[in-house]
Structures are given as C-alpha cells and as structure tokens.
Amino acid sequence: MNILQRIETNEDLRAVDPEEIPQLCREIRSFLIEKVSRTGGHLASNLGAVELTVALHRVYDPYRDRILFDVGHQSYVHKLLTGRRDRFDTLRQLNGISGFPMPEESEADPFLAGHASDAVSVAAGMARARTLLKGDYDVVAVVGDGAMTGGLCYEGLCDIGASREPVVVVLNDNGMSINENVGGVAKMLSRARTRPGYFRFKKAYRRFLKHMPWLYLFLHRVKENLKKTLIPQGIFDDMGFEYIGPIDGHDESAVEAALRWGKALRVPALIHVVTQKGRGYLPAEQYPEQYHGVNAFEPDAGLQDDFCEDFSACFGETMIRLAKSDPKLCAVTAAMERGTGLDCFARRFPKQFIELGIAEGHAVAMCAGMAKQGITPVFAVYSSFLQRSFDMLMEDVGLMKEHVVLAVDRAGLVGRDGVTHQGSFDIAYLSAVPHMTILAPSSFAELSSMLEKAVYQLSGPVAVRYPRGSEGGFKDDTSDKNTVTLRSGKDVTIVCHGITVNQALEAAECLGTEGISARVIKVNRVLPLDADEILDSLRETGRLVSVEDACRAMSVGSRLLELCAGQGIVLKGVRQLDLGDGVVYHGTVEQLYRQLGLDASGVAASVKELVHEKDPA
Numbered sequence: 338m339n340i341l342q343r344i345e346t347n348e349d350l351r352a353v354d355p356e357e358i359p360q361l362c363r364e365i366r367s368f369l370i371e372k373v374s375r376t377g378g379h380l381a382s383n384l385g386a387v388e389l390t391v392a393l394h395r396v397y398d399p400y401r402d403r404i405l406f407d408v409g410h411q412s413y414v415h416k417l418l419t420g421r422r423d424r425f426d427t428l429r430q431l432n433g434i435s436g437f438p439m440p441e442e443s444e445a446d447p448f449l450a451g452h453a454s455d456a457v458s459v460a461a462g463m464a465r466a467r468t469l470l471k472g473d474y475d476v477v478a479v480v481g482d483g484a485m486t487g488g489l490c491y492e493g494l495c496d497i498g499a500s501r502e503p504v505v506v507v508l509n510d511n512g513m514s515i516n517e518n519v520g521g522v523a524k525m526l527s528r529a530r531t532r533p534g535y536f537r538f539k540k541a542y543r544r545f546l547k548h549m550p551w552l553y554l555f556l557h558r559v560k561e562n563l564k565k566t567l568i569p570q571g572i573f574d575d576m577g578f579e580y581i582g583p584i585d586g587h588d589e590s591a592v593e594a595a596l597r598w599g600k601a602l603r604v605p606a607l608i609h610v611v612t613q614k615g616r617g618y619l620p621a622e623q624y625p626e627q628y629h630g631v632n633a634f635e636p637d638a639g640l641q642d643d644f645c646e647d648f649s650a651c652f653g654e655t656m657i658r659l660a661k662s663d664p665k666l667c668a669v670t671a672a673m674e675r676g677t678g679l680d681c682f683a684r685r686f687p688k689q690f691i692e693l694g695i696a697e698g699h700a701v702a703m704c705a706g707m708a709k710q711g712i713t714p715v716f717a718v719y720s721s722f723l724q725r726s727f728d729m730l731m732e733d734v735g736l737m738k739e740h741v742v743l744a745v746d747r748a749g750l751v752g753r754d755g756v757t758h759q760g761s762f763d764i765a766y767l768s769a770v771p772h773m774t775i776l777a778p779s780s781f782a783e784l785s786s787m788l789e790k791a792v793y794q795l796s797g798p799v800a801v802r803y804p805r806g807s808e809g810g811f812k813d814d815t816s817d818k819n820t821v822t823l824r825s826g827k828d829v830t831i832v833c834h835g836i837t838v839n840q841a842l843e844a845a846e847c848l849g850t851e852g853i854s855a856r857v858i859k860v861n862r863v864l865p866l867d868a869d870e871i872l873d874s875l876r877e878t879g880r881l882v883s884v885e886d887a888c889r890a891m892s893v894g895s896r897l898l899e900l901c902a903g904q905g906i907v908l909k910g911v912r913q914l915d916l917g918d919g920v921v922y923h924g925t926v927e928q929l930y931r932q933l934g935l936d937a938s939g940v941a942a943s944v945k946e947l948v949h950e951k952d953p954a
C-alpha cells in the first residue's frame with residue numbers, strides 16, 4: 338500500500354505521478370476488498386468506481402466543490418480519499434462511519450444520500466445557490482445508469498439543461514442496477530456504450546496525435562461537429578447538455594481529461610463513463626448482483642451460499658403458491674427483485690412478473706391502473722423506498738379505492754444501512770392514505786395467510802408490513818383475528834405488533850418470575866385499529882406499554898392514547914417504546930433495539946419502572 342499510504346490530503350493525491358495511478362487504483366481495490374469483506378457493505382459498485390473517483394478527486398476539490406454521489410453506496414473510495422482511511426474498520430458499525438455520504442461525518446460529504454435518483458435535483462439547487470450567492474465552487478452529480486431509471490432524474494436534468502447552470506453530471510454506466518438494468522433508457526445507453534475495441538482505437542489515436550495537439554484539437558472539433566450534424570446525440574443533448582463520451586471508466590487519464598473538459602465548458606455537461614461493476618475482483622465481476630451488497634466473507638473463498646429463510650423468502654414462496662392458481666395475480670418490483678424474494682417467482686411466472694427499475698412512484702400508479710382493469714397487483718417494496726410514491730398512494734390508489742396490495746418489506750429497523758434505510762415511517766404515512774388497511778404479521782405463517790387474505794378477502798389498498806430477516810420464537814398463526822391476547826395479566830397491558838411480539842412475550846415471561854403480571858396483546862390489523870379488547874384491558878390494568886418498530890407519529894400507542902382520552906379512560910401510567918422521531922443511525926438491529934430500550938430487557942425495565950411508580954393522586 339505504498340502510494341495509498343502517502344495520501345493524506347487532496348494535494349497529496351494530485352501530486353501522484355500519472356504513471357503511478359494504475360498502481361494506486363490496484364491498492365485501493367485491495368483495500369476495499371480487505372475491509373468490506375470484514376464489515377460487509379456495497380462492494381461491486383465501489384470496485385467499479387475506483388478510477389472515476391480518483392479522477393474526480395484530482396480534478397475537483399472535494400472540500401470546496403460539491404461532489405454528489407447518487408444513492409451514495411458507491412462513495413467508499415471518496416471516503417477513503419477524504420480522511421477516513423483509518424476508520425474503515427468501523428464502516429456501517431454502531432458509532433462508526435456510515436456506508437453512505439453523511440455530512441456529519443465529513444465536510445467532503447455535501448449531502449445525505451441513500452435513495453436513488455435525486456442527486457441531479459440537489460445539484461440543480463446547489464448550482465442555483467452558487468449563482469445567487471456568487472459562490473465559487475463546482476457542482477458535480479455522479480449518477481448510475483440504474484438511478485437513471487428513476488423519473489426524478491429527468492426532472493433534474495431538464496431543469497439544469499434549461500437553467501444553463503454549469504453543472505457536470507457524470508453518468509456511471511455499468512449496465513447494471515442491482516440486477517441487469519431495464520427499460521428504454523438502459524437500451525439507449527447500451528447502444529451508446531461502445532465495444533472495448535472502440536476504446537482501444539481511441540487510446541491509440543490519442544497516443545499517435547499526442548505530440549501534435551493542434552492537429553488533435555482540429556480533428557476533434559471536425560469530428561464533434563460532424564457527429565452533431567449527422568447523428569442525433571440523444572436525449573441528453575436535447576435536454577441542453579453537452580454530451581461527452583462514452584469514456585472508458587477504467588482509463589483514469591481519459592476520465593480525468595473528460596472531467597477537465599466538462600468543467601471548462603461552463604455549461605451543463607453530461608460525461609458518459611462506462612465502467613464494469615465488480616472490477617478487479619473476479620467473483621464480483623462474474624456475479625455483480627450477488628456482490629452488490631455483501632455480508633462479511635472470506636475474500637479467497639468468495640461468498641458462500643448463506644441462504645436462510647427470512648420474511649422476503651417467505652413472501653416469494655407465498656406469491657408462487659398463490660400464482661399457481663391465479664393468472665390475474667401479478668408481482669411488481671422497483672429494481673429489488675432479489676431483495677424482495679421474488680427471483681424464483683420471476684423465473685416461474687415471467688408474464689406475471691413486472692420489474693420497473695427504480696421507479697416506485699410509477700410502480701404505484703401503474704398498479705392502480707392494473708387494478709382498475711381487473712388485475713391484482715402486489716407491489717413488493719422496501720418500507721423506506723415506498724416513501725417515494727406518497728402522492729400516487731394518496732391519489733391513484735387511496736382516493737380511487739383501488740385494490741393494490743403493498744408488500745412492505747424491511748419495515749422497522751434494517752440495521753447497518755442506517756438512517757436512510759430504516760423502515761420507520763410506513764405506518765405513519767400509510768395511515769394517511771384513504772381507505773388503507775395495514776396488516777402486521779409476526780411469523781412466516783402469518784405473513785403467508787395475511788398476504789392471502791390481502792389478495793382474496795380484502796378490498797381497497799392493503800399494506801402487509803414485515804421486517805428484514807427471520808422470525809423469532811413466535812411462530813403461530815393468529816391472522817384470523819384483528820387483535821389477539823397472547824398472555825393474560827392484571828398489572829400492565831403490553832401492546833405490540835409484528836416482530837416486536839418476541840420482545841413483548843419474553844419481557845412478560847421474565848416479569849412473571851418477578852411477580853409482575855403483564856397482559857400481552859398483539860395487533861394484527863394496525864389500520865383500521867380494532868381497539869375494543871385493548872381498551873377493556875386498559876380499564877383493568879390502568880397501565881399501557883406499547884412496543885413498536887415504527888416511529889411515534891400515528892403509532893398504535895399514540896392512537897390508543899387518543900382513544901383512551903376520548904372514552905374517559907384514565908391511565909395510571911404509559912410508556913411508548915418505539916422508534917421515536919424515526920431517525921435511527923446504523924448498527925446491528927440487536928444493538929439498535931438495545932439502545933432504544935426495545936429489546937426484551939428494555940421492555941421489562943420500562944414495565945417495572947411503570948408498575949413501581951406511584952399512582953397519580
């Protein structure tokens with residue numbers, strides 16, 4: 338690691354001899370493989386962006402200029418080159434550095450990222466602010482071809498093109514989203530992306546004319562003007578961008594040259610860089626989708642098949658079971674085929690499987706259209722990414738009362754991906770959607786039967802929310818009831834739903850040994866809330882402890898308090914254990930539960946505190 342060790346500042350990186358850059362890139366790749374194989378994280382995208390990031394840091398000043406990585410999962414090299422090399426062992430660990438850009442972490446991270454397709458819009462805003470406040474910095478957005486399947490990107494591009502603000506958009510095109518990319522733009526890019534032979538020819542041509550810069554420049558101008566007159570440059574040109582590319586994204590000097598050119602233009606410029614996902618680590622080159630996000634692994638052995646039954650797999654299996662006898666059932670995803678457990682379904686029922694790219698808003702409106710015409714769409718989506726579709730949920734699904742089923746995966750804490758990915762808010766925002774039903778299974782058996790119920794027995798919009806990972810000790814199926822008392826008791830009423838049933842039951846068990854008798858009531862239908870049984874219990878025990886993997890707003894606990902107030906039930910004490918304002922940073926789910934007092938001992942401690950509190954006079 339000779340060269341990498343030398344780099345402490347941006348000036349050090351700029352001082353590296355161009356001849357040494359390929360060696361530096363090799364060292365960075367070894368560093369990434371070594372560290373990410375220990376901590377887990379987004380490997381393949383970062384390996385593909387090594388030369389691109391080095392070039393960006395040699396052309397721009399990451400502290401003064403604003404370099405925005407869309408999604409931000411590919412920003413590890415940027416972190417490495419901006420003072421965080423020694424903290425890489427803490428990547429995605431509790432209190433360690435985040436796996437995404439994080440302004441609290443470094444001035445070189447100008448904006449929080451985690452969700453796709455918004456970097457161009459943020460860049461537009463920063464460029465406008467620069468003009469209005471007469472700032473002196475450059476604005477660059479680095480966007481993947483996957484993120485370009487998101488409509489938001491085009492709103493940003495159209496705006497920048499029209500504003501004429503000098504912004505450089507780098508399109509990092511590896512032909513991949515998490516899986517192979519889909520859609521018309523992906524096809525257009527693959528046409529523009531030329532074969533390696535083209536890059537070889539270009540390199541040789543540049544070398545040949547290296548000593549005659551005037552001739553190179555003259556020929557280049559002739560070629561560009563000819564290209565512009567004879568060949569339409571595609572949508573980027575039409576939107577007001579100077580299109581530069583395609584550039585071999587693993588030829589650092591070529592990327593650097595293109596960036597310098599784009600920077601000098603002082604108009605909107607789009608630099609199309611072609612990269613290979615997983616570059617430099619054979620297993621990741623061969624299976625880039627498997628190496629998109631990884632748990633810890635042994636680099637020499639590569640990823641081992643660590644399949645374990647989780648809620649996503651159970652969802653996928655249930656969809657297969659239902660689709661066998663139902664040609665009207667369709668599964669829809671927004672670039673998350675594997676993550677949502679639909680890969681087997683996609684192979685078995687290709688006509689009933691619809692993959693839309695990173696287009697959650699479109700997915701929801703599209704499902705509404707399908708439902709209106711007699712199909713039952715099930716949109717499998719992570720809780721935090723569904724936030725993107727709020728207006729379509731309200732208007733196209735809610736107000737239209739369309740029977741769209743939302744399979745809301747990763748509801749509650751997701752762990753190491755951190756603050757942008759925690760599924761904290763789905764109950765809050767889905768509760769605002771007209772005519773919405775929200776079901777919360779606690780076990781695989783319940784997920785399976787609640788999904789079936791959502792598809793065949795309920796009408797209007799239905800969300801089934803379930804967590805990341807596996808079920809706990811609770812494995813029963815109580816899905817025929819809206820609320821169910823799992824344990825009787827007279828001192829306190831513990832109300833829970835979904836996966837938090839495990840903590841609630843464990844806490845009640847342990848309280849029992851200490852002479853505190855806790856009643857545990859599990860809510861299966863979170864919305865509309867069927868509260869009679871709970872209110873009866875509260876009249877008896879006078880104490881409420883709610884245990885929820887959701888933010889406080891619109892939580893079951895808060896709604897129960899509202900109902901108690903409305904019905905004149907005076908409580909002796911209340912503890913709402915939940916995700917608070919929903920802003921929860923990275924760590925393992927277990928660590929975060931503990932920190933929030935949501936693990937079994939935290940729940941038990943809260944109950945004890947409550948029971949031993951003096952009754953209000």
Ligand SMILES: Cc1ncc(C[n+]2csc(CCOP(=O)(O)OP(=O)(O)O)c2C)c(N)n1
Pocket residue numbers: 382408410411451452453480481482483484485511513514515614671672673695697722725
């Ligand atoms: C709104 C939203 N939906 C889904 C995701 C999940 N996601 C993270 S990275 C990714 C693929 C991005 O592809 P691309 O931009 O081409 O980057 P690459 O990983 O190929 O470098 C997806 C779908 C997300 N981050 N945000």
